[in-house]
Amino acid sequence: MSDPQEKVSSKDTEEVIMEATFRALSKHGYKDLRMRDIGDEMELTRQVIHYHFDGKYDLMSAFLEHIIEQYEGSVEVDGDADPRSELDARIDQCLFGPEFEEFTHWDRMKVYHELYTYAQNDGEHRKVFNEHYDRIRGSIVEVVEDGIEQGEFRDVNVDRMGQLITDVIHAARGRRISLGHEDAPEEARRAIDEFILDSLYADA
Numbered sequence: 001m002s003d004p005q006e007k008v009s010s011k012d013t014e015e016v017i018m019e020a021t022f023r024a025l026s027k028h029g030y031k032d033l034r035m036r037d038i039g040d041e042m043e044l045t046r047q048v049i050h051y052h053f054d055g056k057y058d059l060m061s062a063f064l065e066h067i068i069e070q071y072e073g074s075v076e077v078d079g080d081a082d083p084r085s086e087l088d089a090r091i092d093q094c095l096f097g098p099e100f101e102e103f104t105h106w107d108r109m110k111v112y113h114e115l116y117t118y119a120q121n122d123g124e125h126r127k128v129f130n131e132h133y134d135r136i137r138g139s140i141v142e143v144v145e146d147g148i149e150q151g152e153f154r155d156v157n158v159d160r161m162g163q164l165i166t167d168v169i170h171a172a173r174g175r176r177i178s179l180g181h182e183d184a185p186e187e188a189r190r191a192i193d194e195f196i197l198d199s200l201y202a203d204a
Contacts, residue, residue: 019041
């Protein structure tokens with residue numbers, strides 16, 4: 001039976017590898033990234049990476065899951081929050097992200113979107129991104145459904161509403177990262193408020 005301390009140590013080591021992978025990806029990009037580049041970004045020996053991961057692809061798959069988990073697991077909403085407040089929290093999280101000790105939300109989104117681009121030729125990674133998209137859309141759909149049941153929102157097609165909001169978020173992030181439109185997230189947020197969320201109210 002393994003020692004509990006070993007599990008903690010292993011988890012900490014993988015966290016170090018994930019952050020080193022992020023730094024290496026930021027410098028070299030996905031196409032030119034080598035395992036040695038990741039090793040150069042941490043104090044541990046490169047052999048530790050090979051102990052935990054079977055090559056670059058295995059590591060990239062784990063890294064993709066890691067950065068998605070960082071976002072999905074950091075949305076904080078009060079248990080008694082009304083549907084609009086919860087929608088605001090979830091949308092803000094996607095557009096502006098949580099705070100990190102090292103590198104910004106947009107540093108991390110740049111890496112995320114680079115992997116997103118390569119997913120068009122990678123069935124496994126495309127599956128991961130699809131599942132992430134479905135969870136984001138699904139969380140929005142659930143909040144809209146709650147608002148309708150509580151009589152706060154008017155009756156709408158919740159699936160289309162969830163997809164619309166999610167697609168606006170993705171488009172704004174892509175415009176900021178790929179085209180350098182730094183005000184895209186703020187513009188998208190205002191548009192979501194004015195043309196989508198405000199129209200949800202039952203007395204609108």
